[in-house]
Amino acid sequence: MNLIKKLEEYTGAFLLLVIFGILLVQIISRLFNVPIVGTEELSRLIFTYASLLGISIGVKKQQHIFIDFITNFMSERVRKITYTCTQFIIWVCLILFIKFGFYVFNDAFFTLDDLGISEKWLYAPLPFLSILVLIRFIEIQYQNVKHNISYISGTFFILISVLVLSLIVVTPDIFSFLDFQQYVDFGEDAVYVALIFWLIIMFLGVPVGWSLFISSVVYFSLTRWEIVLDAAPKLIDSLNSFTLLSVPFFILTGVLMNTGGITERIFHFAKAMLGHHIGGMGHVNIGASLIFSGMSGSALALADAGGLGQLEIKAMRDAGYDDDICGGITAASCIIGPLVPPSIAMIIYGVIANESIAKLFVAGFVPGVLITIALMIMNYFVSKKRGYKPTPKASQKERWEAFKSAIWAILTPIIIIGGIFSGYFTPTEAAVIAALYSMIIGFFVYKELTLKILFEGCIETIAITGVTVLMVMTVTFFGDMIAREQVAMRIAEIFVAVADSQLGVLVMINLLLLFLGMFIDALALQFLVLPMLIPIAIHFGIDLVFFGVLTTLNMMIGILTPPMGMALFVVARVGNMTVSTVTKGVIPFIIPIFITLVLITIFPQIITFIPNLIMP
Structure with a gap:
């Protein structure tokens, strides 16, 4: 694990320096009126890889922002139960990141304009590096149990992750059961249910980023689950910004x-x-x-x-x-x-x-x-x-x-x-x-x-x-x-x-x-x-x-x-x-x-x- 950590950190730092070099070349070439085509697109592409590595490093160092205002007032036992639940929610988010990632990766058929390479290179970090984030998350769970702040060990998350990811490969439509609209119809109130769910889990300690994601998934499950995958590319498209x-x-x-x-x-x-x-x-x-x-x-x-x-x-x-x-x-x-x-x-x-x-x-x-x-x-x-x-x-x-x-x-x-x-x-x-x-x-x-x-x-x-x-x-x-x-x-x-x-x-x-x-x-x-x-x-x-x-x-x-x-x-x-x-x-x-x-x-x-x- 220490080797993976070092490789992860060094790769992230190296990619940052590569982007730095590319943009420096872009500035110099433009100042001398010899612009190089593709430098901006290449730097944005590499940034998506560096960003996902940054998320993984942030998970390892537990730097992702969360709100502990309410949990600070809980008893030790209640806090431990709450923390266990929040970790399970994060795990669900990571599994969905991987699922959505493979969908957008497989569905990418266009080419990047300047580089002339497949769009798959842009979307590849989401599924593959999300697996790395999942590994980092599981590693943290062993520490959580060791320090008596969670009930679920990393071993449990390993087993359930392997099971669910295997089912995703065998049965791509495994998450169709999340179409809650077939069980209960909230109509126009669905968005309020999702927003209330978001506020609850956020104030109970789910990191802000993950709480935004899972509450959006809840919304789609209560309304139009069939279009959730259409929104999935936005996860990476949002990073494709100079x-x-x-x-x-x-x-x-x-x-x-x-x-x-x-x-x-x-x-x-x-x-x-x-x-x-x-x-x-x-x-x-x-x-x-x-x-x-x-x-x-x-x-x-x-x-x-x-x-x-x-x-x-x-x-x-x-x-x-x-x-x-x-x-x-x-x-x-x-x-x-x-x-x-x-x-x-x-x-x-x-x-x-x-x-x-x-x-x-x-x-x-x-x-x-x-x-x-x-x-x-x-x-x-x-x-x-x-x-x-x-x-x-x-x-x-x-x-x-x-x-x-x-x-x-x-x-x-x-x-x-x-x-x-x-x-x-x-x-x-x-x-x-x-x-x-x-x-x-x-x-x-x-x-x-x-x-x-x-x-x-x-x-x-x-x-x-x-x-x-x-x-x-x-x-x-x-x-x-x-x-x-x-x-x-x-x-x-x-x-x-x-x-x-x-x-x-x-x-x-x-x-x-x-x-x-x-x-x-x-x-x-x-x-x-x-x-x-x-x-x-x-x-x-x-x-x-x-x-x-x-x-x-x-x-x-x-x-x-x-x-x-x-x-x-x-x-x-x-x-x-x-x-x-x-x-x-x-x-x-x-x-x-x-x-x-x-x-x-x-x-x-x-x-x-x-x-x-x-x-x-």
């Missing part, structure tokens, strides 16, 4: 920034510039987060909390700051990342909403800066009240040295955004350039990056990407159900009945997202609600670029609010403090963030003015 390719490379950039000695230089530069003011180390914390965000496309804020967090908290403690303020500022400032370009959260929104990534990048800059200023103002008053002393003012020479040390890192967002708007490369190519740039300064300028660290960073990137990719695949499948039943329009009718203006609708959406954000991880929430909310925004004539920034900010506030505020847990872990301490400290800093949310809700022009000016 824009989505930017996600792993922005993640890789952030990982390399953390391991290549770059974050320390950013922090020391911010300290030299801001440390001598009242609340200086708090300002340094916030300012460093803004700079780091512009470099790495912080993966839904937690990259900043985990990357810079430990360094920032230690420096603030050394300067005499209380733990609650150390944790509170660190948690609050990490939400800047998903707003400031390049933002992975904005990329995901752009993929779901089919909106311009470049416009979203520009739109996120203003609220990112507004929140930075608002947090610094609050930090000033809190620090003045508590009597925190500023650090000695850095000399001009010290500032210059700090600037020289950090300049290569500071140039990253300029290169990324400048390259996109000058037309030299797309957002995906910008992510590749950012990764290349981080490698160059890590290897040759700061000389703290090694080949081993690079390869380990690629493995970590593939695992994180796998978490995102699973939800992209299953939310597309889930979206088919939402579209068929016009769920968004049904919700819109409720909004129309309650709210009589666009502002009223926005207030309702804000309240909904703020509430859900208390219980659901931000990344999961994006995939769960956007397919339903975006059609509502279109119905009410809300600008989708503005809506992307608004929903992202709402979800970021969610990671700061208990009981599920992920930033609180990450900061508590890296800062070696309790979650209650971080929660106490973050409360004052939620106020300026909330004020910013109110301002942009009332005045959408704050968001839309610059994008519409630059890109009418």
Whole structure:
């Protein structure tokens, strides 16, 4: 098993580097006016293989996002029973992935336009690599029984998997019994049954990606089971997106920034510039987060909390700051990342909403800066009240040295955004350039990056990407159900009945997202609600670029609010403090963030003015 693990991780990392090389060649060839046909299609093809490997690695490391809010309150015995049931549901999902995978693989008769090869190469990862995911899942079951958290061992899952997969080969129509409509007819209420089932299993701990998939299967079984296989290709088609390719490379950039000695230089530069003011180390914390965000496309804020967090908290403690303020500022400032370009959260929104990534990048800059200023103002008053002393003012020479040390890192967002708007490369190519740039300064300028660290960073990137990719695949499948039943329009009718203006609708959406954000991880929430909310925004004539920034900010506030505020847990872990301490400290800093949310809700022009000016 260890050999399979290594092979799996190394293959995933290797494929990521291959995609990196292909896209780099594409950029260079186009700049010299000698474009190579097929590079984009080939990179998308390889990405599907790397993505499924990422899902497998995520299963092995148990990184797939789940909600444990309710299970945390259960007794040990009830929790064990619940966990056993959730594992069985995941097993069913994997079996269906394999079944659907072989169907779309066998049914693929077309050829890929540029490469001229069979479409089967595109769909092959779904059945064959899903078997690998199943093996990883079974391996975890042995550990679960060993640690007394599940009743069903891996041996049981091996036997039942072999039996069911054998029956699938012998009897392709084995799942026809899942056509529940022949037993009970829910009519138009079938979609509500599926949605209630989804909410129940999700809050009982089934990972969000799998819960989206199995609830969609339940819907098809209650309505039109014969067309479920027609929707199956969407699982892979959802990954056949060039824009989505930017996600792993922005993640890789952030990982390399953390391991290549770059974050320390950013922090020391911010300290030299801001440390001598009242609340200086708090300002340094916030300012460093803004700079780091512009470099790495912080993966839904937690990259900043985990990357810079430990360094920032230690420096603030050394300067005499209380733990609650150390944790509170660190948690609050990490939400800047998903707003400031390049933002992975904005990329995901752009993929779901089919909106311009470049416009979203520009739109996120203003609220990112507004929140930075608002947090610094609050930090000033809190620090003045508590009597925190500023650090000695850095000399001009010290500032210059700090600037020289950090300049290569500071140039990253300029290169990324400048390259996109000058037309030299797309957002995906910008992510590749950012990764290349981080490698160059890590290897040759700061000389703290090694080949081993690079390869380990690629493995970590593939695992994180796998978490995102699973939800992209299953939310597309889930979206088919939402579209068929016009769920968004049904919700819109409720909004129309309650709210009589666009502002009223926005207030309702804000309240909904703020509430859900208390219980659901931000990344999961994006995939769960956007397919339903975006059609509502279109119905009410809300600008989708503005809506992307608004929903992202709402979800970021969610990671700061208990009981599920992920930033609180990450900061508590890296800062070696309790979650209650971080929660106490973050409360004052939620106020300026909330004020910013109110301002942009009332005045959408704050968001839309610059994008519409630059890109009418």
